[in-house]
Amino acid sequence: MNNGNKFYKLLFFGFFLVTSGIVYQKYYRPMEIAPIPRNNQPPVEITMRVIEDKWTWDPAEIRVKAGDLVRLHITNEDPFDHGFAVEAFGINRRLFARRETLVEFLASKAGSFGFYCSVPCGEGHYRQTGILFVEE
Secondary structure (H helix, E strand, O other): OHHHHHHHHHHHHHHHHHHHHHHHHHHHOOHHHOOOOOOOOOOEEEEEEEOOOOOOEEOOEEEEEOOOEEEEEEEEOOOOOEEEEEHHHOEEEEEOOOOEEEEEEEOOOOEEEEEEOOOOOOOOHHHOEEEEEEEO
């Protein structure tokens, strides 16, 4: 009988957690921290490249609208690996040498966000940065 009692307590606790999370999401969460849903537009296709021996992005500034599904086609022209990271969207991808890598994400927050090379790659590694602008 005692084991069954623990099961019901755990079941009740789990039900309480799920219900309180739903109530919070629906009625109490501030709108400014809520993710922006995807719009009905086709994906935004952007071609980028890591310029060989320059440790720079081309383009170094990206502009999209909030709610856009963004597809970055990034070509690494260098003979060594780089990385592409945008912390605000949880992106961290390795860019293999002399290959194109597809990075896809939903621009679910408005604002300006830095992106950078996340793989130590040489003397210009810390200069390899750019800005993602997500407009409302």
